[in-house]
Amino acid sequence: MPLFPDLLPHLSRAEAQAHRRFGRAATFGPLHAAYAGPGLPLNAAWHDGTRPPDAGALAAFEAFCAEVGTPPTVHLLSDAVPGALGVLGARGYALSTLLHVYAHDLTALPPRAEVEETHDAEAWATLSAQGFGAGSGPTMQVVAAAPGTRLFVARRGGEAAGSAALSVTGGVAALFGMSTRPDYRGQGVQTDLLAARLHAAAQAGADFASVFVTPGSPSERNIRRAGFGLVGARLTLSKTGPGGPDGTSA
Template sequence: MDGERLFCDTALAARIDRAEARLTAESSDAARVRRGDDVGFARPLAGGVASFAEADSPFNKVIGLGFDGVPPEAELAEVEAAFAELGAPVQVELSPLADPAVGALLTRRGYHLESFESVLGRRLGDAGEPAGVRLIREDELERWLAVVADASAVADTEGLPSHEDFPRETLIRALRDMSGVRRYVAERDGEFAGGASFRVTDGIAQFTGAATVPRFRRRGVQTALLRARLAAAAEAGCDIAVVTTQPGSKSQQNVQRQGFDLLYARAILVKGTSATSSSGADSRQAS
């Protein structure tokens, strides 16, 4: 099982995108609970979700379209108006395994292709227990958030640059709002060298929020964090693990070395002002 390559058919792609939609909606709702207001939304849209959490949030997007019919133009127009009212572009993350009619609809409505993101996955098996990685304690949350946010802000130079970039405090809030995640820290020389998290959704281990402090890069930190989460995901009963990276990045190389297969590349389609999103706050990795 551990060595078996993972093939992504339409059913698996739908399962992965629905898990991402749940993470997006629950984290968007958590942002409103944190603020104590009802600004924004997380509304169903043709089997996916349209979400606005707060200004410049990585959870401002539409995800999961094309696996349960094509969104009616009237509903899509309502979503576009809701984003416009909040001064935000509409960013759709669209799987190539979705109904092609969705892409055609978005193009007709003025969306443009802005970028891609790589979605990788692997079956779970024995990953070993790496040294120097552990779950954080409750009293370490603020330190962990700061370390991951600061490390995410220093992008790796390999691969395509991300179209996504967030203010530090926005990134910290997004990391805090991620619903149901388990947070891990890798320590080197008695310091926090990097952090990562994952959550379980319908048997999928979603790897999220990973970053390595720049001076500790190329020292096996991401590999250790990956192996720790793979072991925990297998113990939690997941059958697959999924991660999203920038195409051609060091992070993509790292996860492929740990047995992840490139499943597909989501297209990032935007209508309105160019989107401002995360560099590591969601499931994208920072090496």
């Protein structure tokens, strides 16, 4: 599919800006942090794809994390790794998660799907947590309530079967929060949710749509079938040593 030559930097800028919606926000050089609540995986900083973070920016970010009581965690896309990895590694950051990054150019879209958009954030979060599993409820409540988040529900036989979310920032339509209730898996729920959000993204005037996915998962297969192309990876690095998840400080 046709792609922007600067797609990954464009995506990094949009994700860094959008990430600030999820809670108490702060900026440290190219790092855009948010604290959403105790123990939530949303507590992290996004690298905005510009210059590498320097030691001063990282020290300030780490002080912010110590203040709110969360391990220092940084998300960055694969094109930024060569410049940022050295300073991050020197401060004790190590890779904790890798996701594949896919994009869709919004010109050749799959057929429309019968999916409803809802404004009931509480019901959506409850449904989403049924798909993601135990312990995901608080995170999905934050996601559902974030400004600019659009919420979608797919049904089977009149019953809510799956959920997903969409936000558009800086021309990038971010597709996220997709889950299917266990009893409805294998019935095309994710396919419908992907198609519906691609059409919504196009109608909103986005330049392209993006999604992050676990490599080799069933969701990755569904994303490929929907016409997305692999464009890179999202790396998550967490600080080890004193004050980090493997250190001795609380």
